[in-house]
Amino acid sequence: MARISQHLSTIALLLELSIIHICSAQQVYVFTTGISPRPHCSASYDKAPATPTYRFSQFSFTQTETYRYATSIPPPRTTKTYARPYRKLKTLIPPLQTTTWGNWNPNDTAATDTADPYGQAAWSSLWEWAAPANYTTTGIYSTTVTPTPIPSSELVLPPKDYFGPTDCYKFPKDFIFGVAGSACQIEGAIAREGKGPNQMDVWSEPGEPNNYVTNENYYLYKQDIERLASLGVKYYSFTIPWSRILPFAFPGTPVNSAAINHYNDLIDFVLSKGMTPTVTMIHFDTPLQFYGTNITSRQWRNGVMGVGSGAYGNPLFEDSFVHYGKILLTHFSDRVPIWFTFNEPMLFCDTGASVNNVIKSHARVVHFYKEVIKGTGKIGIRLHDPFSVPLNPQNQTHIAAAHHINSFHLDTFWNPLVLGIDYPESFKMAITDYVPLTPKDLAYLKGTCDFLSIQPYTASVASPPPGGIESCAKNSSSEYFPFCVKLQSTNIFGWNFGYRSYSRVYTTPEYLRTYLNYLWNTFRKPVFITEFGFPVFGEADKEVREDMLYDSPRSNYYLSFMTEVLKAIWEDGVNVMGALAWSFADNWEFGDYDARFGLQVVDRETQERYYKKSFFDLVGFVRDRHPNYEES
Template identity: 50%
Template sequence: MAFFCLVRIFILCSLLSPFTGAQQAYIHSSGHKSELHCTSTSGNYRTESTPSYRFSAFSYTQTETVYTATGLQPSPQPTYGLAYSAVSSLFTNLSTMSYGNWDPNSTATPTDRAYPYGQAAWSAMWKDAALVNFTRGIYSTTASPTPIPSSELVLPPPLYFQPAGCDQFPRDFILGVAGAAAQIEGAIADEGRGPAKLGIPQIDSDFTATESYYLYKRDIDRLAAIGSQYYSFSISWTRILPFALPGTPVNSQGLQHYDDLINYAISKGVQPVVTLIHLDTPAVFLGSGVLNYTLSTRSYFNQNAVGYENTTFEDAFVHYGQIVLAYFADRVPIWITYNEPQNGAINGVAIDHVLKSHARLYHFYHDILHGKGKMSFKNGVAPSVPQDPKDQSHVAATKHINDLYLSSFLNPLALGKDYPAAYKMTMQDYVPLSPQDLDYMRGTIDFLAVDIYAVSAVYALPNISISSCAADNSTANLYYPKCVGTTEVTVNGWNIGYHPDYISYTTPTYLRTQLNWFWNTFRLPLMITETGLSTWGLGISPSATLLDDILWDQARSEFYLSSLTEVLKAIWKDGVDVMGMLMWSFIDNWEWNTFQHQFGLMYNNRTTQERSYKRSFFDVVDFVESRRMTR
């Protein structure tokens, strides 16, 4: 049994039992808690009654200790699965093509019009995409790596207030950074990539992002130089299969690009974490004339469709995933099938496709490729907490919403259990899972992957039952699909945390509770696969008008160090197996339609594509590595 307390105006204590689940109660506090380590017996309190004033010879005693970050050193790479040469016989029907770059102003006429997947057909797809104000970046080929000047690797002055404690990170604790193809690569119509849609309005508002498609070697060099052990990135489906569907050719340039990226990262001591899809669905699943499904009256997650519900999607995604896994399984230690399927899985059919395709790829990886690495999917919803843990209606409402958004996916894949009641009563068009389905899905995640940015406080809606609300998915029901109240204000009237004006209120205070919920509910190791703090971009607000102000980045440092301290508490005080943390993101990137909100550990000059480390990157790496156990 693990015991912990979170202190605000009150102390929230949770008793976590592996058999009964969390039992929550309030213990009220009357003012600030005394610092237990400041006692007369410990020698921290002075014994004299008044200060003793005196003169002394003056000298400047302030010093600046200058030291530099320790870069990574490559080591022999384990083999995580069969090489492609050992399984190539599974793909005898694959053909390959190369397509070049799309030029909307080109007057050349392709000569392969008779071939349905040739250059003419590929160009026609881009013409149909009807991009507005299409532009390219300043790079058109892979940039050579450049040495990181030692002047860029000098650590900033230490933070004055830092977390206390003697807990250490396990030797194998994963520390790394994350990015995603649609948000960093750019070069969207280069080297054979096909059109993709992101399920959000104005998807064509950026075409260059950070140009990491061409600058990946320089980016990886910067990660290695500062000591980031893991790099999580996604592969663009339409770079591998421009036409997306089984039976269409593989783009040799796309395969070669990601092969080079993975090999280069490993050569620098950076381990790749690969996601198969990060919301950039091939356009064929969302374009006119190819959809064959019936939407619910209301979208389950109130998100835009990203194509998971298309009748051809499941088989096509499995086909694509098997190709990527077969080519790279021998070198990649961690695989993610879906990024945040809670975003974009709009109905029961979509969720059925997600679960079954994930399970099929898991079995392919472990059973056919003999994969020795780990595979999961990234949950895009963090556990909520009751606004008032003393109020049983708040506790019940919290259970409902956590079951709805999380257990719906994790019950089948982690436990082989059926959908929770919260899902069945809300999702009237859900696809039932048979005993055979559940047996096949059971245990098809090796760890819990969780993107945690925020927390919501939950309460029961007055005079509205959850069951009656969930049964009414009409547009008149404004409470569907949650059917509970959510707020960012605690029961005592304070904000639950800091609002970055982009997502929701975020605070490390509840991170430990969220980790405990996952661990004690599903009993699998877990990794925080994304977390971060949004700040304003350069010149967006008066407090962010100078580059020096951007690079100082103290708020992000404090967010990450506070979060990591809560992770240490979860590990050592609660016995939670937290494998590691991946920070979003390694660079200020295209945050789905805007550069206004920035999560980066590095600043990016969008005119020159020059990168600069922020102090938060140094602070986090130093915090973890100085506390890492050596045995």
């Protein structure tokens, strides 16, 4: 282990020297005195005498207020395709049996087709086995709601904050901008129209808010899309639940035709509004069948590398996920140009086998898309990493700690999937049951990400743990295991390194620019920000809706992050291909509704949505700087 530690230190030092050389946005503490510079002021202004001339004038109310309306996305003029339609692709996968199921209620014994292993009775038994706590079907809707136009009164832009961006840059013509959401957090209707149970449906403990109804997006998706298009959003990123497509999860089991019809309709409606869809295949919502029979123990909430187990290490997982991915790609890839296999897989990896199954199932799906379907879109995997910077950038052990945890989060997946090289030592020294990758594996895995998908909500500050990284990696009972780095949110002077929101998210735009530089220059692929957002502190405690809507801290977060994206593009030469804001509406955040990341308020009693100020500010920022936005 001593040789490994020495090797790690050498790599960390070389990486640090390399990053300092290539990244103009590198973090450095520089002591300064005197007045703060104001680069937007002319040189002569600072030299002018501080002697004003006072005078009287006739007073009148001459203040004026400019107003404008949000501009809707125009209907599409042409329809672009990215693969052949399903009728021409279905021969590329084994024949699929399709069927429909109804709805489930506790103690429902109406089904009599007990001899059918995949009939209504068998489907209902899945929910009886899952036994979601305090299950209720209470909701307003039971069928798809016909959308209505958004009144112009809702589309008037709010007053701008006094201080705002001062940049003079434009986004590249092909820059992607949109919003994101995930099915388990917005759809509701969890035991409706044939959907089977998944991990998120039984995530909440008794007494905790659950996802049974949430935003009822399963029925309100057209109205939600109408609202996005009316405000000027061009990309809509959503997830498709595996358990809704394949309620019995495994290859050879029937496909839910109601689910196929639903997402066909959703995709077509997105396109009809002039928007572009992107799809994620799994967002923490693993079908419960992969957990075996002990699901009620909640042991799967205790993760090693993240917050729980996604059952990715199940021996049946890889083949099953690939089968599910092939169903999605053959049915929808003609109209969907961007695909993501996994969302933040490390948060639900608990063994070396789970990481192995994630990267190999991802690569198999990509090879199927590229080589069999011959899709012309893009595909990748969405990673989570609160990018770590050294607590003291002049301290080599702090620099090594930052490199260590960043490599654990990122290199574990992108070393094999992007570069075709082995797992990093930071991963292997702690996760000793990792599955070794052969040269044949690495050749197959290499280049199976078209971009680097990251979700940089905030940054973190890293330093070594007590006793050092190597000692921690040998001790699985250490509070710092397995990442073996001490993380904090304060700088060396004791200040929080950014404005704090709910749920430990800090406004850290300068570190975002550093992160973008790190990614681009390390892995040399375009960077795609596929989630970023800000839950304003105390927003759930506000009693007046207008106070929730006027969310200047969130506006500041988004505009500062997007400003740093522009700087990274134009000043550092980083290829940032796009950004998707999380989330387009307040939703269920894995056990509560208090962490409100949404760009819209959702009234939980009526399901009405209301645009927040930050939504107008963010869309306006992009529209003013994007050559593809045309005023109607």
